[in-house]
Amino acid sequence: MKVAIVYDSKTGKTRRAAEEMAAMVRDAGHEYSVHPVQEADPAEVAAADAICIGSWTQGLMLILQHATQATIDFIDLLSPLHGKPAAVFCTYLVATGKMLPKMADRLRARGADVTGQFKVRGPMAAKSFGEWVRTLEKGG
Ligand SMILES: Cc1cc2nc3c(=O)[nH]c(=O)nc-3n(C[C@H](O)[C@H](O)[C@H](O)COP(=O)(O)O)c2cc1C
Numbered sequence: 001m002k003v004a005i006v007y008d009s010k011t012g013k014t015r016r017a018a019e020e021m022a023a024m025v026r027d028a029g030h031e032y033s034v035h036p037v038q039e040a041d042p043a044e045v046a047a048a049d050a051i052c053i054g055s056w057t058q059g060l061m062l063i064l065q066h067a068t069q070a071t072i073d074f075i076d077l078l079s080p081l082h083g084k085p086a087a088v089f090c091t092y093l094v095a096t097g098k099m100l101p102k103m104a105d106r107l108r109a110r111g112a113d114v115t116g117q118f119k120v121r122g123p124m125a126a127k128s129f130g131e132w133v134r135t136l137e138k139g140g
Contacts, residue, residue, distance in 0.1 A: 002049050003033075003051070005021055005035070006040040006054070011056075016123035043079065046080075051078075051084060052087045053075060054071075055103070057099060075103070075110060076106070085135070086114045087117065088118070090103075090120075
């Protein structure tokens with residue numbers, strides 16, 4: 001399987017989280033790509049077997065949290081995903097509100113089967129991300 005990881009990071013935490021996720025994907029025997037949303041090619045990402053999209057949390061700390069506009073715009077650019085497995089993730093400081101379910105809905109609107117939602121309060125992969133990786137078939 002090839003897993004495409006795309007992230008938006010302002011100060012580097014989401015980038016480091018995405019890179020750690022990429023290492024977990026690699027260690028599980030899959031191929032991966034990892035790109036900032038500003039450089040990712042929507043056609044290449046849509047062609048992967050599984051997709052992970054992450055953003056830093058933008059909002060008023062306790063309320064109105066959302067993914068960045070660049071993240072949302074990127075999701076909307078993806079061609080139909082025909083039930084491909086997908087996950088959304090974010091890094092945050094205080095609270096994420098409905099940000100992850102909203103990202104998941106947006107990705108579902110592109111046809112993805114969103115089976116993972118992960119949040120971390122720092123520059124690392126969520127521990128439970130490994131379980132999501134294990135749901136992907138090897139070599140598929
Ligand atoms: C303008 C701004 C708004 C933020 N709003 C929130 C928020 O609503 N909730 C929260 O938990 N963290 C919020 N944060 C914190 C960041 O989401 C958090 O530090 C994140 O890990 C940064 O990721 P990055 O290093 O990849 O940019 C905000 C940060 C900034 C700069």
